[in-house]
Amino acid sequence: METDDSLKKYREKRDFRRTSEPQGEKEKSSAQPMFVIQKHDASRLHYDFRLEVDGVLKSWAVPKGVSTDPRERRLAVPTEDHPLEYGDFEGVIPKGEYGAGTVLVWDTGLYKNLRGEKKGDGASMKKSLEDGKIEIWLEGKKIQGGYALIRTGDDRWLLIKKKDEAADSRRNPTSTEPKSVLSGRTLEEIASEESGKE
Numbered sequence: 785m786e787t788d789d790s791l792k793k794y795r796e797k798r799d800f801r802r803t804s805e806p807q808g809e810k811e812k813s814s815a816q817p818m819f820v821i822q823k824h825d826a827s828r829l830h831y832d833f834r835l836e837v838d839g840v841l842k843s844w845a846v847p848k849g850v851s852t853d854p855r856e857r858r859l860a861v862p863t864e865d866h867p868l869e870y871g872d873f874e875g876v877i878p879k880g881e882y883g884a885g886t887v888l889v890w891d892t893g894l895y896k897n898l899r900g901e902k903k904g905d906g907a908s909m910k911k912s913l914e915d916g917k918i919e920i921w922l923e924g925k926k927i928q929g930g931y932a933l934i935r936t937g938d939d940r941w942l943l944i945k946k947k948d949e950a951a952d953s954r955r956n957p958t959s960t961e962p963k964s965v966l967s968g969r970t971l972e973e974i975a976s977e978e979s980g981k982e
């Protein structure tokens with residue numbers, strides 16, 4: 785099954801007896817695909833940008849997170865596919881495990897494939913991934929509107945806000961809106977609550 789293959793790398797990196805991250809068993813899901821941006825306080829703080837495509841979450845690590853300013857080009861480094869259930873994972877990955885550190889759901893919502901709607905230049909998300917040219921419309925709580933994800937080299941993409949009504953060069957949501965959209969918690973609160981459980 786394609787989904788299993790696609791998650792092989794994800795599973796190989798993790799010891800599910802130790803980490804509370806999901807193994808990935810759920811099939812799917814709603815008519816419109818979802819996206820999630822997770823803030824991850826690992827060895828280096830970064831944001832993980834994930835898009836649901838064909839039953840898995842296609843993933844990029846974005847060191848500076850998502851901007852609302854069309855002049856900003858945010859580096860996005862591809863990482864392994866994650867299971868759909870990862871979309872609402874929040875918690876602490878234990879020391880010694882892959883990606884050890886605290887994870888918070890910074891934003892999530894549904895998205896649309898803008899290239900899928902275009903006449904002539906129409907493309908599925910699968911084709912967009914192959915092309916290295918993704919154009920999407922995000923409907924999150926913090927992040928909305930059009931974004932492009934463009935491959936510019938091996939393991940190197942750029943995430944860029946499109947010029948539309950949601951573009952705003954004055955907003956800086958990564959610093960002004962740090963909390964989880966699922967639980968309202970900060971990274972520190974998640975870390976202390978989770979360590980209290982053990």
Ligand code: MN
Pocket residue numbers: 824826830831832845883
């Ligand atoms: Mn990460």
